[in-house]
Amino acid sequence: MRTAGVFRNGKLTGTLTQFDSRSYEFRYSDEWFNNEKLPAVSLTLPKTQQVYKADHLFPFFFNMLSEGVNSQLQTRQLKIDEKDYFSLLLATASVDTIGAITITPLKENDQ
Numbered sequence: 001m002r003t004a005g006v007f008r009n010g011k012l013t014g015t016l017t018q019f020d021s022r023s024y025e026f027r028y029s030d031e032w033f034n035n036e037k038l039p040a041v042s043l044t045l046p047k048t049q050q051v052y053k054a055d056h057l058f059p060f061f062f063n064m065l066s067e068g069v070n071s072q073l074q075t076r077q078l079k080i081d082e083k084d085y086f087s088l089l090l091a092t093a094s095v096d097t098i099g100a101i102t103i104t105p106l107k108e109n110d111q
Contacts, residue, residue: 003106004090006041013041016061016103018086026052026061041101057085061103064093 003017006026014028026045032038033050040047042060052058065088066074075082078091093103 002086002090004086005104005106007102007104008039008041009100010102013038013101015106016058018057022055024054024057024086026054026058057089061089061093064097064101064103065089066092 001017001019003015005012006014006016011032012029013032014026017025017027019025026041028041028047028050030050033047044060045052045058056062062085065071065085071082071088074080074088074092078088080087080091089103090105093101094105095102097103
């Protein structure tokens with residue numbers, strides 16, 4: 001199991017967890033979910049429910065990854081399997097992303 005913090009403008013919105021290669025969960029933090037003034041992370045993950053589960057990396061997060069030649073360069077340079085999208089996300093989406101969302105790996109104690 002691997003877990004990442006999902007941040008919007010530096011504030012924790014929730015956690016993204018990979019249980020295995022076919023089991024993912026996005027969970028809004030209690031504080032973010034219960035504050036009506038704070039927006040959803042994306043249109044595909046509305047704040048109508050606190051926990052989302054999927055058998056693949058959620059499209060919103062998958063679309064934060066580079067494509068084509070940039071993706072190939074990243075996988076070679078970082079020595080990450082090109083099909084390990086969660087590792088790529090953890091390695092590349094913590095800074096300098098397009099938009100307000102960043103992803104940071106969490107240790108077990110951080111959860």
